[in-house]
Amino acid sequence: MEAIFKRRSVREYLDKEISDEQINEILHAGMSAPSAGNEQPWHFLVIKDKQKLAELTQLSPYSKMLNTASAAILVCGDLDRQKHEGYWMIDCAAATENMLIEITHLQLGAVWLGVYPRTERMKFLKDYFHLPQNVEAFALLSIGYPTESYNPINRFASERIHFEKW
Numbered sequence: 399m400e401a402i403f404k405r406r407s408v409r410e411y412l413d414k415e416i417s418d419e420q421i422n423e424i425l426h427a428g429m430s431a432p433s434a435g436n437e438q439p440w441h442f443l444v445i446k447d448k449q450k451l452a453e454l455t456q457l458s459p460y461s462k463m464l465n466t467a468s469a470a471i472l473v474c475g476d477l478d479r480q481k482h483e484g485y486w487m488i489d490c491a492a493a494t495e496n497m498l499i500e501i502t503h504l505q506l507g508a509v510w511l512g513v514y515p516r517t518e519r520m521k522f523l524k525d526y527f528h529l530p531q532n533v534e535a536f537a538l539l540s541i542g543y544p545t546e547s548y549n550p551i552n553r554f555a556s557e558r559i560h561f562e563k564w
Contacts, residue, residue: 404502405502406548410463410544411466411467411507414542414543427497428494435481458511469542470541472513474529475490475533477533487515494537498510508540510538511540512537513538
């Protein structure tokens, strides 16, 4: 629970490498997410090359943190693997959140760069990485060692909870 409450969008990173073991733990968490019909329609593209990370800042005006990131993970949905049409993005969101929590658990920082449903961002990444026709870009995670530590923030809002009726 600590990682859930401590998780933050981290946009500034130290110049420090992330190990392949850490990447594998993050991916393992992503693949442990629930999915509609247990189809697991996700694919993950790991990017550690500094030149590619710098080029990915062209994705949007909000992706400049990739310049200092140690790695990024592109979460993609495989449309051929969806058992229930239209659920691939929900499944990919669950995998993305699992990875964000694991990243925090590993004392790393990350930010979820929104890709889906922005068609221009989806196309940019599909073209850049030569994604197959049946695979769509969903989200890009910028990952690194945070420049500062973060304490949990209480975001609990009782006024948003309703019992039995609105």
